[in-house]
Amino acid sequence: MSTFQVDFKVVLLGASNAGKTSLFERFVNNKFARDTKTTVGVSFGLKTIGVRGSQVAMGLWDTAGQERFESLAKMYYRKATSAIICFDPTKRQSFEKAQFWIKELRETEINCSVYLVATKMDQISSDDDWDISKKDVMNFAKKNKFKLFETSAKENTGVNKLFAMIAQDYLLRDEQDENGSIKLHSTEKNSTAGCC
Numbered sequence: 355m356s357t358f359q360v361d362f363k364v365v366l367l368g369a370s371n372a373g374k375t376s377l378f379e380r381f382v383n384n385k386f387a388r389d390t391k392t393t394v395g396v397s398f399g400l401k402t403i404g405v406r407g408s409q410v411a412m413g414l415w416d417t418a419g420q421e422r423f424e425s426l427a428k429m430y431y432r433k434a435t436s437a438i439i440c441f442d443p444t445k446r447q448s449f450e451k452a453q454f455w456i457k458e459l460r461e462t463e464i465n466c467s468v469y470l471v472a473t474k475m476d477q478i479s480s481d482d483d484w485d486i487s488k489k490d491v492m493n494f495a496k497k498n499k500f501k502l503f504e505t506s507a508k509e510n511t512g513v514n515k516l517f518a519m520i521a522q523d524y525l526l527r528d529e530q531d532e533n534g535s536i537k538l539h540s541t542e543k544n545s546t547a548g549c550c
């Protein structure tokens with residue numbers, strides 16, 4: 355068993371069908387699959403990102419659909435540095451669920467940075483296509499000091515920008531707080547693998 359180091363933990367959260375697994379797949383494997391439902395267990399991906407001359411290892415966790423039952427174990431987001439909260443802007447309920455997960459997360463992980471992500475932007479041609487008012491979403495983000503991003507896993511837009519910002523924010527935080535990183539054990543390096 356080899357050991358590898360994860361500098362920081364990032365979790366994906368949001369409603370079922372919000373586009374979490376697709377975002378994960380696009381970022382980790384640079385793929386877009388129409389059917390993502392075959393994931394078993396929690397997926398874990400490791401990506402090394404270069405930021406301002408430093409290399410940081412991001413551990414990215416995706417659910418296996420347990421969010422459908424609103425029964426994600428707290429273990430899933432325990433000690434997460436950053437949380438990507440996905441929602442489908444064409445579905446009001448998806449945004450409501452996003453707010454639910456932020457609340458759940460913040461109950462225990464008070465210092466976890468939140469990145470609010472409107473997914474599937476290839477399906478949006480104007481602000482009128484949003485099912486919730488875009489202005490309300492922007493106000494919500496601003497009020498809570500969450501960064502707001504727009505992505506399309508299908509067309510690979512906004513994805514790198516999101517993860518680069520997460521890595522950059524982590525480095526800034528890390529410079530202020532020189533505390534330890536999380537150690538993980540795996541048989542595989544730099545790949546996705548079932549976990550937990």
Ligand SMILES: Nc1nc2c(ncn2[C@@H]2O[C@H](COP(=O)(O)OP(=O)(O)O)[C@@H](O)[C@H]2O)c(=O)[nH]1
Nearest residue numbers: 370371372373374375376388390474506507508
């Ligand atoms: N058009 C489009 N469809 C997407 C995109 N991301 C995800 N989907 C579709 O939305 C559905 C749910 O995506 P999935 O990633 O499984 O969502 P999850 O349940 O949050 O993990 C699937 O049918 C995906 O193909 C995107 O960027 N564009």
Ligand SMILES: [Mg+2]
Nearest residue numbers: 374375417419
């Ligand atoms: Mg999924």
